[in-house]
Amino acid sequence: MAEAHHTDVCIIGAGPVGLFAVFECGMLKMRCHVVDALDMTGGQCAALYPEKPIYDIPGYPVIDAAELIGKLEHQAAPFHPVYHLGRRVAQLAPNAEGWRLALDDGSEIEARAVVVAAGVGAFGPNKPPLPGIEAYEGKGVFYLVKRREAFRGKRIVIAGGGDSAVDWAISLAEVAAAVYMVHRRPKFRAAPESVARLEALAKAGKIEMVVPYQLAGLAGEAKGLSAVRVATLDGDERRIDADVLLPFFGLAMNLGPIGDWGLELEKHHIKVAPSTCATNLPGVFAIGDIATYPGKLKLILCGFSEAAMAAHAIYPLVHPGEALHFEYSTTKGVPAG
Numbered sequence: 561m562a563e564a565h566h567t568d569v570c571i572i573g574a575g576p577v578g579l580f581a582v583f584e585c586g587m588l589k590m591r592c593h594v595v596d597a598l599d600m601t602g603g604q605c606a607a608l609y610p611e612k613p614i615y616d617i618p619g620y621p622v623i624d625a626a627e628l629i630g631k632l633e634h635q636a637a638p639f640h641p642v643y644h645l646g647r648r649v650a651q652l653a654p655n656a657e658g659w660r661l662a663l664d665d666g667s668e669i670e671a672r673a674v675v676v677a678a679g680v681g682a683f684g685p686n687k688p689p690l691p692g693i694e695a696y697e698g699k700g701v702f703y704l705v706k707r708r709e710a711f712r713g714k715r716i717v718i719a720g721g722g723d724s725a726v727d728w729a730i731s732l733a734e735v736a737a738a739v740y741m742v743h744r745r746p747k748f749r750a751a752p753e754s755v756a757r758l759e760a761l762a763k764a765g766k767i768e769m770v771v772p773y774q775l776a777g778l779a780g781e782a783k784g785l786s787a788v789r790v791a792t793l794d795g796d797e798r799r800i801d802a803d804v805l806l807p808f809f810g811l812a813m814n815l816g817p818i819g820d821w822g823l824e825l826e827k828h829h830i831k832v833a834p835s836t837c838a839t840n841l842p843g844v845f846a847i848g849d850i851a852t853y854p855g856k857l858k859l860i861l862c863g864f865s866e867a868a869m870a871a872h873a874i875y876p877l878v879h880p881g882e883a884l885h886f887e888y889s890t891t892k893g894v895p896a897g
């Protein structure tokens with residue numbers, strides 16, 4: 561029989577904002593279950609840029625994304641959140657108590673309130689249309705870099721012209737045996753200072769620019785990749801001996817099932833009331849990158865503040881009739897979860 565869980569608040573998304581919502585709800589004596597389609601916590605921070613330093617988290621002049629996630633989990637831990645990782649919320653429907661969430665593994669969670677902290681939705685990389693690429697995924701083709709060290713001594717082809725492609729080319733040039741930068745045109749869509757560093761490294765012979773080329777094919781055996789074929793629009797082909805291909809063509813943003821739940825949307829984001837993060841569905845709140853309102857900034861620190869506002873707005877739903885007296889954490893400490 562499918563598992564069924566009951567909780568005060570169900571949080572969809574274990575990104576930085578979803579994790580902080582566990583803390584904020586916990587401080588107001590509300591238990592949380594957290595569901596994430598990824599098999600790890602951390603959302604974009606963990607999946608896209610774990611080793612990158614973040615400079616705009618208050619109180620931390622610099623902190624690596626993975627370290628921030630570790631600290632957020634630690635901060636949430638006293639409230640014993642129940643994580644359902646590697647599972648996607650497929651359906652959301654009202655019931656007598658609040659909401660019933662159906663997960664794609666058949667299990668269900670009943671909650672008084674729901675916090676949608678689903679970032680850009682269930683995100684995935686835009687994949688280049690290369691025949692047979694699936695066979696190399698996870699062996700020689702990676703859409704994200706979890707640990708730079710894993711690429712030490714490798715011959716790496718990076719494809720793309722945006723920030724991820726440029727930043728990783730610069731970073732991996734320090735550890736790789738060779739870095740080839742494949743882009744279809746000489747202009748890059750990255751921060752000008754990063755592009756300047758890329759060009760300096762190319763001049764110094766640390767990165768080879770393969771421009772104007774596009775990916776054309778892959779070669780290798782069952783155990784991994786051995787070469788990447790590239791071609792110009794005029795049909796000039798070149799074969800680059802390589803162990804790794806990193807295609808950085810951005811993220812496919814796909815709200816997935818969230819788009820079917822009756823939430824009021826604006827350009828793939830959920831419209832919320834700015835002071836409570838309430839959506840048009842009673843008892844359903846949205847925070848972090850997925851939430852929109854006039855003046856919204858897609859920053860982690862704004863998501864943290866939205867988590868606090870949503871938790872306060874949810875309190876009367878979980879504790880009806882109990883007055884909520886605003887208190888600082890310095891006054892009440894961290895209540896037992």
Ligand SMILES: Cc1cc2nc3c(=O)[nH]c(=O)nc-3n(C[C@H](O)[C@H](O)[C@H](O)COP(=O)(O)OP(=O)(O)OC[C@H]3O[C@@H](n4cnc5c(N)ncnc54)[C@H](O)[C@@H]3O)c2cc1C
Nearest residue numbers: 573575576577596597603604648649678679681848849860
């Ligand atoms: C390269 C890069 C650098 C950045 N640098 C900074 C920076 O310096 N400072 C800053 O403030 N911000 C930065 N950001 C933005 C920051 O990462 C986001 O604002 C932040 O991750 C948003 O957090 P979130 O918790 O709202 O969503 P996310 O981190 O996107 O997490 C959402 C989670 O929800 C899950 N999910 C979605 N749909 C479902 C579903 N149906 N069922 C289950 N799970 C679901 C996803 O799998 C995901 O794990 C950067 C982003 C990128 C890509």
